[in-house]
Amino acid sequence: MPQYLKFVIDLTNKKKIWLSSPNMGGDELKHVGNAFDTNWIAPVGPHISKFEMKLSNLSAGFEVAALSSGTASLHLALILLGVKKGDIVLCSSFTFSASANPILYLGANPVFIDSDIVSWNMCPVLLEKAIENCILDNEKPKAIMLVHLYGMPAKMDEIMKIAQKYDIAVIEDAAEALGSTFKNKPLGTFGAFGVFSFNGNKIITTSVGGALICEDAVMIEKAKFLATQAREDKPHYEHSEIGYNYRMSNVCAAIGLGQLEVLEERILQKRAINSFYKEQLSCVKGISFLEDSEGSYSNFWLTTILLSENSAIDREQLRLHLEKDNIESRPLWKPMHLQPVFKECKSYLNGVSEDLFNRGLCLPSDTNMSIEDLKRVVSKIMELYEA
Ligand SMILES: *Cc1c(COP(=O)(O)O)cnc(C)c1O
Numbered sequence: 001m002p003q004y005l006k007f008v009i010d011l012t013n014k015k016k017i018w019l020s021s022p023n024m025g026g027d028e029l030k031h032v033g034n035a036f037d038t039n040w041i042a043p044v045g046p047h048i049s050k051f052e053m054k055l056s057n058l059s060a061g062f063e064v065a066a067l068s069s070g071t072a073s074l075h076l077a078l079i080l081l082g083v084k085k086g087d088i089v090l091c092s093s094f095t096f097s098a099s100a101n102p103i104l105y106l107g108a109n110p111v112f113i114d115s116d117i118v119s120w121n122m123c124p125v126l127l128e129k130a131i132e133n134c135i136l137d138n139e140k141p142k143a144i145m146l147v148h149l150y151g152m153p154a155k156m157d158e159i160m161k162i163a164q165k166y167d168i169a170v171i172e173d174a175a176e177a178l179g180s181t182f183k184n185k186p187l188g189t190f191g192a193f194g195v196f197s198f199n200g201n202k203i204i205t206t207s208v209g210g211a212l213i214c215e216d217a218v219m220i221e222k223a224k225f226l227a228t229q230a231r232e233d234k235p236h237y238e239h240s241e242i243g244y245n246y247r248m249s250n251v252c253a254a255i256g257l258g259q260l261e262v263l264e265e266r267i268l269q270k271r272a273i274n275s276f277y278k279e280q281l282s283c284v285k286g287i288s289f290l291e292d293s294e295g296s297y298s299n300f301w302l303t304t305i306l307l308s309e310n311s312a313i314d315r316e317q318l319r320l321h322l323e324k325d326n327i328e329s330r331p332l333w334k335p336m337h338l339q340p341v342f343k344e345c346k347s348y349l350n351g352v353s354e355d356l357f358n359r360g361l362c363l364p365s366d367t368n369m370s371i372e373d374l375k376r377v378v379s380k381i382m383e384l385y386e387a
Contacts, residue, residue: 028258045250070197121154
């Protein structure tokens with residue numbers, strides 16, 4: 001008997017199943033109410049400091065600046081590293097465009113690095129090759145923009161060794177990887193800077209928001225200064241640097257306080273969703289999963305699958321099949337080196353990220369899903385493979 005028949009599910013149920021939607025823990029409104037009661041409805045206030053303190057506790061005691069978005073946080077990290085017009089920044093190609101855009105805001109040049117097949121993140125071999133070539137051209141890269149996609153840690157041992165060997169600062173774009181660890185060390189605490197995002201689709205959300213973390217308190221002070229229009233400590237408004245309006249709203253931070261209370265629970269839920277898919281779909285020959293390798297602990301923000309090369313069913317077929325049933329799934333990120341906007345940029349390629357894009361799919365990983373919803377997704381997938 002086909003395995004999916006085990007499930008007694010109502011296939012006429014077409015309730016929307018989301019990839020990853022906001023999931024409030026319960027105390028958010030209480031914190032927001034408190035912000036209203038005390039009239040801290042501004043990009044300054046006690047909820048911001050409290051949110052930063054709690055996030056610091058989760059990040060090996062690193063200093064934290066709560067900011068308006070993950071993208072703003074990446075932008076400030078690049079500025080604090082002194083990235084300027086014409087500089088080279090090595091950047092994961094397999095990512096969301098927000099990792100690369102701030103490099104362009106500064107007039108710097110991204111050089112895209114393809115993925116390794118184990119972590120799907122930046123390939124250390126190509127990274128080193130790119131660095132050596134840049135140095136030969138007398139253009140030593142100013143920074144490495146390293147992404148931990150879908151919550152999966154990059155190959156941190158290899159990459160940090162290379163970064164140290166050539167003395168190049170690493171920015172960890174951990175926008176999707178809050179709570180993930182490598183060898184029990186939180187992601188975001190390996191490089192010079194770490195960045196988180198609290199956008200609506202991330203593992204926890206402040207509706208919109210982000211954070212920059214760094215071991216160096218002076219750097220985080222500077223980040224907060226730049227994020228508040230670079231206003232100097234004077235009674236009048238005095239500016240000797242270009243500033244930005246990048247601070248997090250106190251109301252958003254209040255939401256974040258409620259969300260941090262349930263972060264651990266959300267990670268366990270995301271990991272349980274991942275395990276469920278793996279168990280239920282293990283009998284399907286054409287499907288494989290992105291999995292933790294030794295030392296890595298992913299928050300499995302999204303569960304991602306790869307359809308085999310010779311599969312009769314392709315990624316779009318599966319995606320459309322789910323969509324017909326009101327189930328949201330999504331192709332993996334389209335690599336930056338294939339994006340029209342970055343077509344002039346250099347890249348170091350091995351074909352991995354392009355192949356992942358062609359064959360990969362993100363499955364619904366919404367922590368609001370019930371077990372029945374999960375079974376519905378699995379049944380729908382099996383239906384296509386059993387047909
Ligand atoms: C979401 C995301 C960002 C940007 O974060 P925002 O808060 O939306 O600006 C950056 N990088 C990656 C990999 C992301 O997924």
